[in-house]
Amino acid sequence: MLQRFNLLPDARVWENVALPLVYRRVPKKKRHARAMELLSRFGLADKADQYPAQLSAGQEQRVAICRALAGEPALILADEPTGSVDRAAGKVIMEELVAAQKRGKTVVLVTHDLSLVEYADHLVEISDGRVVRNERLS
Numbered sequence: 001m002l003q004r005f006n007l008l009p010d011a012r013v014w015e016n017v018a019l020p021l022v023y024r025r026v027p028k029k030k031r032h033a034r035a036m037e038l039l040s041r042f043g044l045a046d047k048a049d050q051y052p053a054q055l056s057a058g059q060e061q062r063v064a065i066c067r068a069l070a071g072e073p074a075l076i077l078a079d080e081p082t083g084s085v086d087r088a089a090g091k092v093i094m095e096e097l098v099a100a101q102k103r104g105k106t107v108v109l110v111t112h113d114l115s116l117v118e119y120a121d122h123l124v125e126i127s128d129g130r131v132v133r134n135e136r137l138s
Contacts, residue, residue: 005064007052013063014048020071038066058085065093078109094119
């Protein structure tokens with residue numbers, strides 16, 4: 001996941017979420033169903049037929065996260081995943097990342113928000129380019 005959302009401006013929200021499934025040749029009905037499932041979990045089902053320009057930055061960020069999760073990747077790199085969203089949306093994002101980790105996915109999260117440490121099972125803290133803390137939390 002990126003701090004720049006890189007959504008396709010001419011594709012509807014659900015199409016942006018389903019994009020990774022296109023490359024896997026998943027049939028359109030299944031792509032749509034998976035996109036809608038994710039959008040619902042992130043509180044965006046009502047935005048499915050809109051275009052990225054019609055969304056707020058926080059909504060765009062959640063769409064990008066949905067897209068990142070759509071194909072169930074083995075590795076999820078999350079750079080400031082809660083940076084543009086309110087607390088409630090941030091909680092949903094973190095719960096979904098934890099759920100992905102529980103399904104066997106590796107989640108690497110980079111953040112300046114120390115409140116997100118409560119979701120971590122391992123912490124590596126870097127200051128001035130040096131590792132100052134590296135510990136298992138659970």
